[in-house]
Amino acid sequence: AQLRQLTIQHKVLMGDVQGIIEKQTTNDTVNARGSSSYYENYHSMKEISKSKEKSKNAIWIDCGIHAREWISPAFCLWFIGHAIHVRERDRTMTTLLEHFDFYVMPVINVDGYEYTWSHPSNRLWRKSRSSHGNSKCIGTDMNRNFDAHWCGPGASHFECQEIYCGPYPESEPEVKAVARFVRDHKDIIKAYITMHSYSQLVLFPYSYTMNKSKDHEELESLAQKAAKAIKRTTWKTYRPGAGAQTIYLAPGGSDDWAYDLGIKYSFTFELRDTGTYGFLLPPREIKPTCLEALSAVKEIAQHVLQNL
Ligand SMILES: NCCCCC[C@@H](C[SeH])C(=O)O
Ligand SMILES: [Zn+2]
Numbered sequence: 001a002q003l004r005q006l007t008i009q010h011k012v013l014m015g016d017v018q019g020i021i022e023k024q025t026t027n028d029t030v031n032a033r034g035s036s037s038y039y040e041n042y043h044s045m046k047e048i049s050k051s052k053e054k055s056k057n058a059i060w061i062d063c064g065i066h067a068r069e070w071i072s073p074a075f076c077l078w079f080i081g082h083a084i085h086v087r088e089r090d091r092t093m094t095t096l097l098e099h100f101d102f103y104v105m106p107v108i109n110v111d112g113y114e115y116t117w118s119h120p121s122n123r124l125w126r127k128s129r130s131s132h133g134n135s136k137c138i139g140t141d142m143n144r145n146f147d148a149h150w151c152g153p154g155a156s157h158f159e160c161q162e163i164y165c166g167p168y169p170e171s172e173p174e175v176k177a178v179a180r181f182v183r184d185h186k187d188i189i190k191a192y193i194t195m196h197s198y199s200q201l202v203l204f205p206y207s208y209t210m211n212k213s214k215d216h217e218e219l220e221s222l223a224q225k226a227a228k229a230i231k232r233t234t235w236k237t238y239r240p241g242a243g244a245q246t247i248y249l250a251p252g253g254s255d256d257w258a259y260d261l262g263i264k265y266s267f268t269f270e271l272r273d274t275g276t277y278g279f280l281l282p283p284r285e286i287k288p289t290c291l292e293a294l295s296a297v298k299e300i301a302q303h304v305l306q307n308l
């Protein structure tokens with residue numbers, strides 16, 4: 001019930017944000033920062049509450065499922081900032097926001113991420129910080145813990161391995177929370193995007209099998225378009241491809257799970273770089289990485305919009 005209440009509040013918040021953005025982009029006279037009159041605010045709040053009734057389609061973006069991939073949460077937070085302050089500067093984004101809510105989860109693996117900040121000697125921690133029963137080691141790989149060919153080849157049942165799949169699917173509360181929310185909203189979530197690092201890749205299902213998905217051609221061509229958008233933005237090369245064929249077999253991943261749930265447009269990004277700094281990406285690369293990732297997300301969202 002508490003989660004349901006939270007979800008409702010979350011949707012209200014997302015709706016309010018959407019309403020404020022719409023308000024700000026359509027008529028700038030109403031300055032949501034509150035300098036407008038009480039009555040204008042009152043009426044705009046009434047419009048926002050009206051707009052909440054019909055659930056808008058949504059695009060899900062999550063970051064920080066792996067603790068050490070710090071560029072990933074950086075992107076999600078930067079994306080929220082861009083989407084909120086976009087105004088006229090970014091016509092494409094403004095149009096996308098008229099058609100989609102964006103559900104953004106900046107850090108899924110909160111305990112793991114915090115651990116890499118507070119324990120410099122474990123800066124390269126990947127997994128969660130949970131321990132189950134009398135396990136010898138801490139942590140489950142959350143990107144092997146989703147219920148999609150769980151713990152097949154490419155994951156390990158041994159709790160001390162980096163790719164430990166957990167004691168059972170959705171054993172990690174963070175994975176359970178994401179899976180429940182996406183399941184509850186699967187009819188309006190039209191794309192699932194999850195941000196990782198590093199290698200500069202645009203991956204799509206499947207990773208749990210070498211077999212092609214039924215949408216392989218469409219997803220491949222969209223991943224190629226996303227990579228071209230990145231090339232146009234920062235000249236960086238990202239390789240598009242199905243997960244298993246492009247890097248390795250990896251079962252229990254959030255992207256394959258979302259895809260099999262029916263969310264066709266499901267992508268995993270491996271952000272910068274290709275190994276020079278790896279997970280220790282220097283701060284000077286944060287902004288350009290966010291710009292290139294944004295260009296790819298917009299490419300995907302526009303394709304989704306044209307294929308609703
Ligand atoms: N769902 C698996 C997508 C391909 C692997 C992605 C990487 C990101 Se670090 C992994 O989870 O090992
Ligand atoms: Zn990762």
Ligand SMILES: [Zn+2]
Binds near residue numbers: 196
């Ligand atoms: Zn990675």
